[in-house]
Amino acid sequence: MKHFLVWSPVTVPGAAVKYSVEFQGEYERDYANDSWIPIGECTGISVTQCDITEDISATVPYDLRVRAGVGTQASHWATLSSFFNRVTTSLIPPMLTVTADGYHLLVELERLGPAFEFWIYYWKKGQGHKVYRKVVKDSSTTLHMDTMEAGTEYCVKAQTYVEAINRSSNFSQVQCVRAEGKAIL
Amino acid sequence: SLKQLHFGHCMVSVDMYEMRKGFGDIKEMTQSQDQHTSIRLLHGSHSLQNTKSEDRCCFFHYLLKFYLVNVFNQCTEGNNFHQRRVSRIANNFLSIKKELTLCDTVTTCSCGKEANQRYEQILNQFQRMDSHSAAVKALGELDILLDWIDKT
Numbered sequence: 602m603k604h605f606l607v608w609s610p611v612t613v614p615g616a617a618v619k620y621s622v623e624f625q626g627e628y629e630r631d632y633a634n635d636s637w638i639p640i641g642e643c644t645g646i647s648v649t650q651c652d653i654t655e656d657i658s659a660t661v662p663y664d665l666r667v668r669a670g671v672g673t674q675a676s677h678w679a680t681l682s683s684f685f686n687r688v689t690t691s692l693i694p695p696m697l698t699v700t701a702d703g704y705h706l707l708v709e710l711e712r713l714g715p716a717f718e719f720w721i722y723y724w725k726k727g728q729g730h731k732v733y734r735k736v737v738k739d740s741s742t743t744l745h746m747d748t749m750e751a752g753t754e755y756c757v758k759a760q761t762y763v764e765a766i767n768r769s770s771n772f773s774q775v776q777c778v779r780a781e782g783k784a785i786l
Numbered sequence: 787s788l789k790q791l792h793f794g795h796c797m798v799s800v801d802m803y804e805m806r807k808g809f810g811d812i813k814e815m816t817q818s819q820d821q822h823t824s825i826r827l828l829h830g831s832h833s834l835q836n837t838k839s840e841d842r843c844c845f846f847h848y849l850l851k852f853y854l855v856n857v858f859n860q861c862t863e864g865n866n867f868h869q870r871r872v873s874r875i876a877n878n879f880l881s882i883k884k885e886l887t888l889c890d891t892v893t894t895c896s897c898g899k900e901a902n903q904r905y906e907q908i909l910n911q912f913q914r915m916d917s918h919s920a921a922v923k924a925l926g927e928l929d930i931l932l933d934w935i936d937k938t
Contacts, residue, residue, distance in 0.1 A: 632854055632855065633876075638869055638870055641866040655874065658874055659801075660881045661877045715803075
């Protein structure tokens with residue numbers, strides 16, 4: 602799970618604008634004199650985004666600020682309009698590739714890192730009332746979901762879940778594939 | 787990676803992965819700065835898991851407040867990386883304390899004699915040192931507390 606702070610660029614003709622980012626958690630506000638902590642990797646940078654994942658990893662409200670600088674001159678700080686708490690993160694549906702290899706229903710997932718679980722649902726097309734679910738933590742290998750009946754079409758969809766913030770994504774698009782051979786009617 | 791701690795009716799979730807990762811990144815440097823190696827704050831005999839269950843909630847609450855008030859804010863100098871990791875742990879502690887405080891109001895988190903005695907002993911040891919050295923020691927002993935939490 603990644604979190605990025607993104608901001609709009611400041612343009613000063615003929616000058617190289619650099620940006621610096623700082624963060625402040627609830628601890629800094631309540632116990633450490635409202636102090637701010639610079640993010641080393643995002644100090645004096647020219648891109649307009651910063652990976653803040655590691656610095657906002659507690660489930661408390663954080664404030665973030667960024668300012669622009671040209672030489673020794675620096676702008677005022679721009680801060681968030683409201684605090685950010687990672688429990689409000691909206692997860693995007695996972696990308697997956699569903700294939701039929703003979704009678705085998707296979708699923709390939711994207712790698713999202715250790716924080717993610719994948720909930721994968723599959724069913725025989727037309728039998729949406731009978732859905733099977735697999736929970737997968739390791740998405741590094743192709744998954745064998747099931748052995749399919751000959752000539753039968755199976756459909757698959759998936760969502761992600763992050764336990765640390767107790768949030769899940771919407772479902773991915775449904776993908777259907779057909780097993781080889783002739784269906785037995 | 788979420789550890790569920792049960793105190794009577796309350797349940798508090800602790801993100802052990804975050805805490806271990808945050809501390810693991812600064813453990814060596816922190817422990818190498820400990821100048822009072824003969825003093826130990828978190829004794830195994832006083833561990834959380836060896837505390838009577840009715841005292842555990844309060845003792846744990848004491849420990850969280852102890853770290854938030856006495857330890858983390860004394861450990862913010864040092865390089866930016868160290869500062870950010872201390873912040874990460876401190877904000878995780880605060881998140882747990884807030885959850886526990888909710889519990890406290892919902893159920894009685896009584897502070898029995900044993901919890902008070904144990905906490906007193908930790909404070910007495912802490913006050914034998916200057917505040918910065920004591921804070922560095924307490925931060926260095928965080929893995930002991932994390933082990934206590936894991937075993938509870």
